[in-house]
Amino acid sequence: MLDQKTLAYINMYAILGALENLCDLDPEARALLTNKKRIRLAFSVKGGPKATLTFLNGRVQLQPGVRESDIKIPVSSCEKFNGVVNGTVTPVPVKGFQHIGFLLKDFDALTKLLEKYLRPGEEELADPVFFERSTTLMLYVIASALSQIGDYDEIGRFSAHLIPDGDVSFSIKNGPAATIHVKDHVLSTEKKRPEKPRAIMEFESLELARALFDGKVNALACIGNGSIEMRGMVNMIDNLNRILDRVALYLA
Amino acid sequence: MEVYKHNKSREWFDRACKVIPSGVYGHLGPAEGNFIPVSKWPLLGERAQGSYFWDVDGNRFIDYMCAYGPNILGYNDPDVDAAALEQAKLGNCFTSPSYKMVELAELMVDTVKSADWAFFAKNGNDVTTAAVMAARAHTHKKKIIFVNGFYHGISPWTQKVDYPGVVPEDVANNLYVDWNDIAALEDLIAQNEGEIAAFISTPYMHGNYLDNSLPAPGYWQKVRELCTKKGIVLIVDDVRAGFRLSTEGSDAFYGFEADLITFCKAIANGWNVSCLCGKEFIKSAVSSLSYTGSYWMSAIPFAAGVANINKMRALNLPEILREKALKVTGGLKKAAEENGFDLVVSGEPALFYLRVANDDSLMLHQEWVAECVQRGVFLTSHHNHFLNYTLSDEDIALTLEVADEAFKVVAKGHPEIFA
Numbered sequence: 157m158l159d160q161k162t163l164a165y166i167n168m169y170a171i172l173g174a175l176e177n178l179c180d181l182d183p184e185a186r187a188l189l190t191n192k193k194r195i196r197l198a199f200s201v202k203g204g205p206k207a208t209l210t211f212l213n214g215r216v217q218l219q220p221g222v223r224e225s226d227i228k229i230p231v232s233s234c235e236k237f238n239g240v241v242n243g244t245v246t247p248v249p250v251k252g253f254q255h256i257g258f259l260l261k262d263f264d265a266l267t268k269l270l271e272k273y274l275r276p277g278e279e280e281l282a283d284p285v286f287f288e289r290s291t292t293l294m295l296y297v298i299a300s301a302l303s304q305i306g307d308y309d310e311i312g313r314f315s316a317h318l319i320p321d322g323d324v325s326f327s328i329k330n331g332p333a334a335t336i337h338v339k340d341h342v343l344s345t346e347k348k349r350p351e352k353p354r355a356i357m358e359f360e361s362l363e364l365a366r367a368l369f370d371g372k373v374n375a376l377a378c379i380g381n382g383s384i385e386m387r388g389m390v391n392m393i394d395n396l397n398r399i400l401d402r403v404a405l406y407l408a
Numbered sequence: 409m410e411v412y413k414h415n416k417s418r419e420w421f422d423r424a425c426k427v428i429p430s431g432v433y434g435h436l437g438p439a440e441g442n443f444i445p446v447s448k449w450p451l452l453g454e455r456a457q458g459s460y461f462w463d464v465d466g467n468r469f470i471d472y473m474c475a476y477g478p479n480i481l482g483y484n485d486p487d488v489d490a491a492a493l494e495q496a497k498l499g500n501c502f503t504s505p506s507y508k509m510v511e512l513a514e515l516m517v518d519t520v521k522s523a524d525w526a527f528f529a530k531n532g533n534d535v536t537t538a539a540v541m542a543a544r545a546h547t548h549k550k551k552i553i554f555v556n557g558f559y560h561g562i563s564p565w566t567q568k569v570d571y572p573g574v575v576p577e578d579v580a581n582n583l584y585v586d587w588n589d590i591a592a593l594e595d596l597i598a599q600n601e602g603e604i605a606a607f608i609s610t611p612y613m614h615g616n617y618l619d620n621s622l623p624a625p626g627y628w629q630k631v632r633e634l635c636t637k638k639g640i641v642l643i644v645d646d647v648r649a650g651f652r653l654s655t656e657g658s659d660a661f662y663g664f665e666a667d668l669i670t671f672c673k674a675i676a677n678g679w680n681v682s683c684l685c686g687k688e689f690i691k692s693a694v695s696s697l698s699y700t701g702s703y704w705m706s707a708i709p710f711a712a713g714v715a716n717i718n719k720m721r722a723l724n725l726p727e728i729l730r731e732k733a734l735k736v737t738g739g740l741k742k743a744a745e746e747n748g749f750d751l752v753v754s755g756e757p758a759l760f761y762l763r764v765a766n767d768d769s770l771m772l773h774q775e776w777v778a779e780c781v782q783r784g785v786f787l788t789s790h791h792n793h794f795l796n797y798t799l800s801d802e803d804i805a806l807t808l809e810v811a812d813e814a815f816k817v818v819a820k821g822h823p824e825i826f827a
Contacts, residue, residue, distance in 0.1 A: 311569055311570050311576075312570075314568065314569050314570050315570040318568075322768070322769070353769070354768060354769040355769065374429070374430060376429075376430035376433070376437075376439045377425050377429075377430045377431055379438055379439040379446065380421060380425065380430060380431045380432065380437065380438040380439060380446060380451070381421070381422070381425065381431075381446075382445065382446045382447055385445065386444065387444045387445070387770075387771055387774055388769040388770055388771050388774075389617065389769055389770055390442055390444075390617065390770075390790060391616065391617040391790075395570075398570040398571065398572075399570075401570075401572060402570075
């Protein structure tokens with residue numbers, strides 16, 4: 157069963173958080189924010205996540221908490237916020253009406269671009285550049301969602317309480333990597349390779365990662381044929397994999 | 409020293425993946441078996457004898473996993489197999505169960521100190537499940553206390569809420585306490601007063617990925633006292649350690665008596681049978697269970713079990729295994745020290761657990777284990793090991809030679825350790 161609060165955290169930190177990487181990867185996204193005035197967009201979800209997105213010089217940064225903002229969007233519940241992200245609820249800002257053009261134009265274009273990468277069609281994936289960007293973004297989204305599920309979903313928390321402290325490297329060989337930090341059974345994700353991981357789970361290629369993300373290959377069989385490498389504290393990976401199982405449920 | 413290759417293993421594994429989920433599933437497979445890196449491990453075997461098995465590439469391994477326990481006298485023990493083959497001529501699975509079942513039950517009762525009766529099935533999970541059901545039938549209570557780090561089988565009640573295919577209701581009556589923590593156990597019992605059917609635990613903590621932990625002095629006696637006082641059925645899961653610490657049962661080894669005790673792996677030296685033994689007071693509850701299986705009364709494993717247990721008793725096998733194990737672990741520690749590694753050995757000697765402690769990630773340990781496996785010594789990096797009777801001094805000497813070379817290979821690849 158989907159927990160709306162967990163989904164709200166995923167939508168904030170994994171989905172909207174992926175805007176950071178979108179702008180790093182996609183020139184079109186970067187162009188939307190180049191030579192524009194800085195905009196700080198804050199979402200404050202009652203009973204849920206609060207975070208601020210800063211758009212500046214072709215880049216996006218997501219920071220937890222509502223800081224000084226140009227546009228502030230309070231949302232009355234996690235369910236509503238999830239509706240905002242999936243497009244069924246229209247957000248209403250309480251501050252920053254003069255920046256409404258940014259919301260309607262640039263922000264809307266960015267999120268549409270992000271959606272294209274995260275829910276791609278077969279034809280789009282046939283383009284190698286698109287394929288690489290899309291798969292890279294998926295890795296970051298999944299890695300970020302892992303931590304939110306481990307921290308908020310009831311069953312995810314059970315898995316997290318069995319994970320010892322340390323960093324887990326979640327990566328694609330010669331490609332993108334993320335770190336899942338574990339401290340006192342609380343998870344957090346950083347979108348870079350850890351310096352000293354206690355456990356490593358690495359996919360041998362972008363193609364394999366894509367096939368796994370799309371549910372086209374079985375992870376255990378991949379461990380057997382060596383296309384997924386795992387080493388170190390395998391009990392950390394084992395429990396993360398149980399959370400990973402729930403990522404598919406939330407991102408479906 | 410020759411380094412093994414696994415070309416045929418790979419071919420067979422690829423064929424397996426096409427027709428079997430994940431190729432080789434479970435603890436004998438590369439995922440759960442922690443074959444790290446998988447390229448250095450055999451995936452499919454061809455035959456076994458004594459202390460060795462050979463993979464499909466013809467590589468011979470000194471086997472310190474013993475099929476994860478069933479091999480206790482040595483693969484293809486002549487006495488056990490002769491009894492099994494003799495029974496095969498008479499019949500195996502037929503409508504009237506063979507009298508061999510009664511012979512084995514009598515022998516179990518005579519051998520296992522806390523046993524007044526014996527009930528047979530096939531796998532460890534069959535009898536841990538029977539034990540929990542019997543405890544519930546006897547007490548009319550529903551909650552079961554587990555010790556964190558437990559493994560009692562694969563039925564949904566033995567798994568965790570986040571495992572695939574398990575729903576919260578499957579484990580809703582499971583309570584958890586830390587090993588060796590009597591105060592926490594007392595608290596847990598007080599918080600669930602009148603609701604607890606059983607306490608289930610292995611005789612010592614032989615969980616994976618962590619140093620194994622023996623019972624603190626007086627721990628089991630206190631658990632026994634609490635269970636008796638509160639009407640909680642005390643179940644010892646001796647599937648893994650059974651007959652390797654004592655032929656009388658691991659409860660006897662640690663100086664207490666279980667109400668129910670489960671055996672499987674080492675009963676019949678690889679012939680498939682498991683057994684629940686227990687006290688007279690709970691025999692009727694076991695009788696009341698609707699619980700059976702198509703092959704549970706097949707005669708060949710009963711005949712093998714009789715021969716195996718008689719031989720283990722005659723040899724005083726646990727003492728022999730302990731001596732062999734101390735030679736192995738003492739030699740491994742020495743080889744580690746000589747190469748600058750800190751090898752931690754834990755658990756009971758006959759089921760020793762190893763960990764290279766120079767890093768906190770097990771990565772060095774995994775590298776060393778893989779180098780040993782690649783040179784014909786089958787160890788594992790995440791689980792306790794198992795010894796068998798046929799392990800010879802020559803096998804131990806070769807093991808130590810391989811271990812030494814493996815440490816040297818790992819050391820060469822990690823100059824930072826000695827910086």
